[in-house]
Amino acid sequence: MSQTHAQRPLTTLQKNTKKMVTVRLKNEVEYRGMMDNVDNYMNLIMTNAEEVQGSKVVGKYGRVIVRGNNVLFIKLENEL
Numbered sequence: 696m697s698q699t700h701a702q703r704p705l706t707t708l709q710k711n712t713k714k715m716v717t718v719r720l721k722n723e724v725e726y727r728g729m730m731d732n733v734d735n736y737m738n739l740i741m742t743n744a745e746e747v748q749g750s751k752v753v754g755k756y757g758r759v760i761v762r763g764n765n766v767l768f769i770k771l772e773n774e775l
Contacts, residue, residue, distance in 0.1 A: 708769065709734045715772035716741070717767065720765045727772075737763030 708730070716730045718739060728744030739761040746754035 705733070705735065705737065707771075711771050711773075717747075717770040717772065718761055719767045719770075720761070721767050722723065722765070724761055725762065728756075730769075733759075734763075737766060739763070739766070739769075739771075 710730060712730055714730060715728070716739075716742070717725060717727045719725045726741060726744050727745050727747050728741040730739055732740040733744045739759075741759045742757065743761040744756045745752045746756070752774065
């Protein structure tokens with residue numbers, strides 16, 4: 696049986712800056728773009744961000760700043 700080493704979510708996010716992510720907020724708004732930076736409160740700066748509903752892009756933004764306490768989940772696109 697192989698044993699995996701669990702990482703803290705913040706450490707995983709910090710190691711994956713400059714990668715594509717999908718962020719869903721508590722109000723069900725979803726953004727997809729490059730995670731440019733993340734801080735200790737999981738506040739995110741995303742670049743080339745798109746607001747998506749399902750598979751449809753409903754808005755394009757150059758830069759989005761997301762407050763960490765509004766985040767429901769963050770999905771690393773390269774991990775799935």
